[in-house]
Amino acid sequence: MADDGADPFPVLTSVYRVSGSKNSQLGWNVANSQQTVDSSVNNSRQLQSISDGSAPRPWFSQNFRPNAWEVPGVIQKLRPAKRGNDGLALTGSGILNDKLPPESVISPTSETERGTGLNSSVGVVTTTSKDCENVECKDKDKRIPEPQCENNNDQIVDNGSDIVFDSDDDCFLDDIDSDTGERSHEQCKKSKWLRNFFDKLNALTNEEISSLDRQWHCPACQGGSGAIDWYKGLHPLLDHSRTIQTKRARLHRMFAETLEEECFRRRAPLTTVSDVHDIWEGLDKKVKDHEIVWPPMVIIMNTRYEQDESNKWNGMGNQGLLDCFCDYAALKARHSYGPQGHRGMSALIFEESTAGYLEAVRLHKHFKEQGRDREAWDCYRNPFLPGGKRQLYGYLASKEDLDIFNKHSRGKTKLKFEMRSYQEMVESKIKHINDDSRKLDYYKSMVAKEQIKSQVGADSLLRLSEKLSLTTEENRVDQQNKEMDALEKNFQSQILDIQQAIAAKEDKFVKLQQAMQEKVKESCGESSEKEDKVENISCFLKPQDKEMKQFEAEREKIIKIHEEKRLALKKKHWQEQVELEKELENERTQLMDKYTCNQTQEENCYVDH
Template identity: 50%
Template sequence: MLELKLRMIMMMWEMLPEMMRKMILILANSMMMKFFEILDSLSVEEINEPARQWHCPACQDGPGAIDWYRGLQPLTTHAKTVGAKRVKLHRELAELLEEELRRRGTSVVPSGEVFGKWNGLKEEEKDHDIIWPPMVLIMNTWLEKDDNEKWVGMGNQELLDCFHNYAAVKARHSYGPQGHRGMSVLIFESNPKGYLEAERLHKHFIEQGTDRYAWEHRHVLFHPGGKRQLYGFLPGEEDLEIFNKHSPGKTKLKYEIRSFHEMVVTEIRRMTEDNQQLVYLKDKVVKEQRHAKKLEESFGFVSEKLRKTMKENQIVRQRTQMQHEQNKEALDFQEQFFKDQMDLMHEEIKAKEEEFERPQQDKREKMKQSGADSSTAHDKKTRLEDIAKLIQLQDEEMKEFVAEREKLVRVHEEKLQEMKKRHWEEELELEKEFNARLTQLMGKCSQEQVDQPVN
């Protein structure tokens, strides 16, 4: 079902006139639609106002999109002659614009110019049929009769050599029951260049007075001295039928009747457009090569600069590493020095404590010894009681001392922790400050490299 619908749509599309199909395709472009909507909203007088300016809708988003055209005549000329960008779209725009204005009963001549002052060629281009591939018919090419009373004439290479300045690619001769018929053709390339070469030879025969008219009305077969005079002209279909009169089957000279406009004029225009496109592409390639060369030079410059920068950075990193190791060594030395001082101080405190406890121990031992040395039991008992009280008093004093000492130790440890905390906080702040400045330095260097002009 879907395939049937598609076929019906294609049939309806093929039934539309060519101009209507072009209009539908070109109006599919939004800028074209907007352009023709504006054109439809204007009267003939408004269209032909000299002060009215137009953008080319076919150049939208291209190099010529910003150009203004004062009136529709310059715009139409631009659309007819542009040969670099969107050539087909420009030609269709020119054709549709002329058709639209023709239907309105106006033209692309700006208001204020005089109509009917001059009359040029008719609008349609003059066309005529030509023989294809291009040929030039050469007459009087026979030479003499042989022993069998049959004519012999020029050979293929002899004919090509005789007209070597005209770039013919092949030569043929007509033969009949009596041998060579004195008719030959030079065949040229099947392209506009070949036709122009054939036409140039044809005009040369005209200028020399040895063209078709001379051959048919007043031909002279021989020059003074016995040389045969050759005649030549562009052949028609009747001439080639006579040429093929005695050539059966595959020996016939093959040719076609084609349109001069189709085979030559249109092809030359296409070749001209292709040449314009080729020139544009060559210029573009040259520009791209220059740009590539500049990029290559810039790349080399940037690479060299990067290499030097990396080398300098490596030197800086090495110096920084050495400085860091030196600082670390100094810090380790200072740390070891302070640790040694702390160890000495701890040993000194321990010695003081031992020295502090030693008198107490000695005093207690002496009291115990004196109790043991008492002569009487009553004295001994009293002495022991005194010793016990003294020991109890010493124990209480020691407990108080230990409590005070623990308090001092705790306060000392708290102060030490606070000091370490402040140290780590300060060290952390230093690291943050270093990180921020390093980030700022990297950003500054990166921006300088971006802003560095490229030669």
């Protein structure tokens, strides 16, 4: 039997939840892991006496390193020496030494030489003028102490914006192209500071580069106090170069960027997957399991009501119990009966699925929140409320509960159930539910996108259909106009042919009359007498002139009648065209009136409803 105090099923959002406290613990573990990496550095610096053993040994450690997670204000800033208006150096204590020479430029290659002039143990700086190198100075034993912090080479700053860049950084910047001010990856690799390191790195394979057995010196610390430190693997070396805030900080940052770029180009991982996972300890893969009743059930107590005449108890019916908990997706209800009738113990049976179990747990939690769970029923039950109503109690069913439920049941009347693994029936299905939910969301988004595409396609199709119908109508009108133009040209051609034929006939007729007149003149010219000739011509021309006048009169009459008929035909044509347009107008008006009436009826019906 599972512990009733434990939550039988957690809230879904808490299954894969990472709380804020876990995030804080994770950050603390990362800090501890960083300190572990730093502690792996072999700080075996060899301290030598610079001033013939006369300087006392410092009480603090020479291997002091700033912690990246310390409060910035705790570390005291060390400021460089200032100069007055007259060019004389002022120490940190404000003491003016008129015998101090100008500041000398120290090259990166003179780190060992600087050790003879600087007492790194006690923090005393001894500065010698160039003039004192050739002649004896009377006050050669006078030295001005300046405040130092452990080591002059490790000047500490309190934040990233105050990183100190010394002359070594300037020497490194000498390798940069002075024209462009930029440096390429290959130029950084070939720098005098990094050349030896990357030459050794290029001779190794990717497996050897990622190995933690190989130890490295920091090339940016060469000639300095950290030159002899060993780093196991490239990852601690890279962390050192990223986080250091002492001198040569710019050189260290450049080395870190160059090393990262080189490993990226060679596809050599700085840390293997196994190394990363070995840093943190996760949860045990074995999860505590317990058995649950299947199908899920919730036991409802105090469901009997009263005794009948035979002293047997009556209680709530199946449908009444389902109606009482209709907000929960219960499938069936069963009641326990004994020799005394209803035993006051009922069971709500839920669906045999993860969703059914969740509904049963939800009902169980509802009873628990209202103080009417198993513990309340066993310890301090209160069957009746003020007013006489019976108060129901409920809790998630266990095997012992169902054994009690079936105590007086035999055969088919027994409530059948089985015990199944919670991890198998519920917990393992949560991932499938989450996967199905993600898939459902994905497919919903896909359907929404497809619907948008379909709507865009439908709108495009509608616009194209409108353009197509408009273009089709324009093409039809153009085709009709072309046909009418062709028909008009055909008829005009026929009319022109007829007119040309009539004109040809008239010309032939005129020529025939002229030929007849010439013949008459020729026949009259053979006559000897002049009087006979004139008489014959006049006799012929008079009737001919009369006939020609009649011909012209009849011709004019025919042309006039033809023009009148043509005008009448045109008038009739235009009248018929006007009538056709009026008929079209009437038909379109009737069509609009028809659909206007239908819309008015639909609006009236909508208002009535």
